Amino acid sequence: MIEKLEMFLAVAREEHFGRAAESLGIAQPTLSTGIKQLEDQLGVQLFFRGSRFGGLTPEGQRALVWARQIVGDARQLREEMRFSRDGLTGQLRIAVIPTALTWAAKLTTWFGNKHPNVRFTILSRNSMEILSMLENLDIDAGISYLDNEPTGRVSTEPLYNESYMLVCNEASSFAGRKSVKWKELAEERICLLTPDMQNRRIINRHFGEAGIMPEARIESNSTVVLVANVLDGGWITVLPADLAEFLTAGKPLKTIPLVGVHTGHTVGLVAPYREPHTPVLRALLSEARRISEV
Incomplete structure (x- = not known):
């Protein structure tokens, strides 16, 4: 049954x-046979069938909620038994908003030093994708914003508060400044993350609070692309402070604090709401708590 429910979840996810x-x-x-056997066992049709994927039937929608719960419980049982036999081991799949990737490295490095038998897969995703992946059991945890947009029913541990920096090259008129006001960026050549990124929505709101809305002539879902344009094309961009310092280290670029509006959003670890958590996820949440206290 568990194997067939895994098949059901995969079809619902991939459509x-x-x-x-x-x-x-x-x-x-093999997949089609497994889904048909599951439908026979449950006595309902789970998917509308045709020449293309037709979506979940109403019964399939209700079954999806149960399937996620049952598969999640089965995975947790396996983790608990493995922990009792081998100690803390296994693989953690973590999806991270692009602006928090440096913090993901800190968390996994410190955690890995304590628990060397745990392996990690780190994926860069936007905040909406992270919540969807958590719901679909595609990841074990995420690192995302905790206080800007709804996160749903999840367990959370704050990691840090985000502040923002202007990134410019050494030839920029801003280069010698100790701070720059958000409203001063109104007419500048600016490149920013794409609108599907929550960080971009936060930045747009801060621009609005400053009474401006600069036009981003270059948009990308990669912070590396933004910094490359600042370096080679004379553009400016806005990035969280920690990431800005990391990406500009050793380059002829300047990072300058942005002031003039109230900023600061909490970024932290998010995990599916489940009590108890698996041993490895409990340990990860505990490590995130320790890091935030430090």
Whole structure:
């Protein structure tokens, strides 16, 4: 039953039988047979069928909630038994907003030093994708904003408060400044993250509070692309302070605090709301708490 529920979750996630089979590493006929057997066991049709994926039936929607709970419980049982046998081990899959990747490195490094038998997969995703992946059991935890947009029913541990820096090259008129007001960026050549990123929505709100709305002529979902344009093209950008210092280190670039509006949002670890958590996830949440206290 658990294996068939895993198949059901994969199809619901991918919305395509072929991609779902590929994600599970099985042949599509095997997947289709498994879904049909699950439907026979439950006595309902889970998917609308046609020449294309037709979506979940109403019964399938209700079954999806149960499937996530049951599969999550089964995975937790396996983790608990493995912990009792081998101690803290396994793999943690963590999705991280791009602006918090340096903090993800800190968390996993410090945690890994204490628990060397735990492996990590770190993915860069926007905040909405992180919540979706948590719900679909595609990741074990995420690092995202905690206080800007709704996060749903999740467990959280704050890591740090975000502040913002102007990043410019040494030829910029801002280069010698100790601080820059947000409103001074109104007419500047600016490049920013894409609007699907929560950081961009936060920055846009701060611009609005300053009474301006500069036009970003270059948008990217990569902070590396933004810094490269500042370095080579004479643009400016706005980044969180920790990430700005990391990306500009050793380069002929300047980072200058932005002032003039109230800023600062909490970024932290998010995990599916479940009591108790798996041993490795409990330890990760505890490490995040220790880091924030430090």
